[in-house]
Amino acid sequence: MNILVTGASGFLGLYVVHALLERGYEVVGTYRTPGKDRALLELGVKAAVKMDLLDPSSIKQVVKGVDAVIHLAAYYTFTGKKEMYRKVNVEGTRLLAEAALKSGVDRLIYCSSTEAIGPVDSPPADESTPPNPQFEYGRSKLEAERVIASLGGKGLKYTIIRPSGLYGPGNRDDVSYWFITSFARGGIYSKFLVGKGLTLVQFVHVRDAAQGFLLALEKPDVSIGQTYIVSEDRAYTYSEVYRILSELVGRNPPKYSIPPRLAKTLLTFTEIYDRLRGGENILYRRAIVDAVTKHRAYSIRKAMRELNYYPIHDLKSGLRETIEWYRSTGEIP
Numbered sequence: 001m002n003i004l005v006t007g008a009s010g011f012l013g014l015y016v017v018h019a020l021l022e023r024g025y026e027v028v029g030t031y032r033t034p035g036k037d038r039a040l041l042e043l044g045v046k047a048a049v050k051m052d053l054l055d056p057s058s059i060k061q062v063v064k065g066v067d068a069v070i071h072l073a074a075y076y077t078f079t080g081k082k083e084m085y086r087k088v089n090v091e092g093t094r095l096l097a098e099a100a101l102k103s104g105v106d107r108l109i110y111c112s113s114t115e116a117i118g119p120v121d122s123p124p125a126d127e128s129t130p131p132n133p134q135f136e137y138g139r140s141k142l143e144a145e146r147v148i149a150s151l152g153g154k155g156l157k158y159t160i161i162r163p164s165g166l167y168g169p170g171n172r173d174d175v176s177y178w179f180i181t182s183f184a185r186g187g188i189y190s191k192f193l194v195g196k197g198l199t200l201v202q203f204v205h206v207r208d209a210a211q212g213f214l215l216a217l218e219k220p221d222v223s224i225g226q227t228y229i230v231s232e233d234r235a236y237t238y239s240e241v242y243r244i245l246s247e248l249v250g251r252n253p254p255k256y257s258i259p260p261r262l263a264k265t266l267l268t269f270t271e272i273y274d275r276l277r278g279g280e281n282i283l284y285r286r287a288i289v290d291a292v293t294k295h296r297a298y299s300i301r302k303a304m305r306e307l308n309y310y311p312i313h314d315l316k317s318g319l320r321e322t323i324e325w326y327r328s329t330g331e332i333p
């Protein structure tokens, strides 16, 4: 079976490709940034192909002769430009799914996110919870889900996977990366906890997320036309996350609790300072206060029941491995 993985050069992509190759599939992976094909070729893909979701002709090329598409490529940031979310995540997904349908691709598995559901009033949320995404990123993932589902009516055999926050070795430059490495370096902000630390947050080790895609691919009898949340099977309070991190990096958990409103006021100055120096710190933004003061807890019962999905990494063992990797690359002491 010939599988096309879009966004194969990304953090999740490399793990999904690795899992597929281990199972004996032939894999073609897409990359966008020059040079990012190297890691893919080293993994043993049949081909690494340049594709940009902003370029319709490159999309049409990559779906030719493919049996299934795992669509991971995305404009993945929480601080991006509104029109880019639309162009890449929504319109790019539409073009890819339409091209796949037209060229006879048998399956399409779309990588959404629990951010398409957004914050949760009565945790945990599940696949039937009405979505209420908080950020433009999540809104674009939800809209792309709807684009995919509407093509289901035209014969597209799709499955939607919603991973929660990913972490693991290899991750760089996103929220979980900055959260872990800033704390390990002991920066000033790691001394403060916004609110009382009782808000829930949920993660998935990247290897467990990759398994979710594999299971969805291999169980078409149940997974076609379905949506699955893929995550560790429990949420953690921020206090628990800090306690785990503290043990692993040998630093004290945050000492001071700071009310959300005050945190936002102080971060206004950080944002102004960042703007003046022309830099950006994705962690210390007012939007992050909004994020950490709302529960993000999700049930994976449906994936367990229908896909036999059982994540093997808990947060502590997964973070231990991740922190060891950051140490080995010199990113943290």
Ligand SMILES: NC(=O)c1ccc[n+]([C@@H]2O[C@H](COP(=O)([O-])OP(=O)(O)OC[C@H]3O[C@@H](n4cnc5c(N)ncnc54)[C@H](OP(=O)(O)O)[C@@H]3O)[C@@H](O)[C@H]2O)c1
Binding pocket: 006, 007, 008, 009, 010, 011, 012, 013, 030, 031, 032, 033, 034, 036, 051, 052, 053, 054, 071, 072, 073, 074, 075, 076, 088, 111, 112, 113, 114, 162, 163, 164, 165, 166, 167, 174
């Ligand atoms: N990270 C998380 O916590 C998380 C949680 C839930 C869901 N997700 C979803 O998981 C998927 C993979 O995310 P990730 O964490 O692996 O992010 P990532 O490391 O930033 O990977 C993104 C991938 O998309 C490609 N890409 C970006 N813009 C593109 C464009 N215009 N055209 C074609 N390809 C483009 C990148 O290519 P190059 O690297 O070659 O530039 C890269 O391969 C995304 O769909 C994301 O929404 C992520």
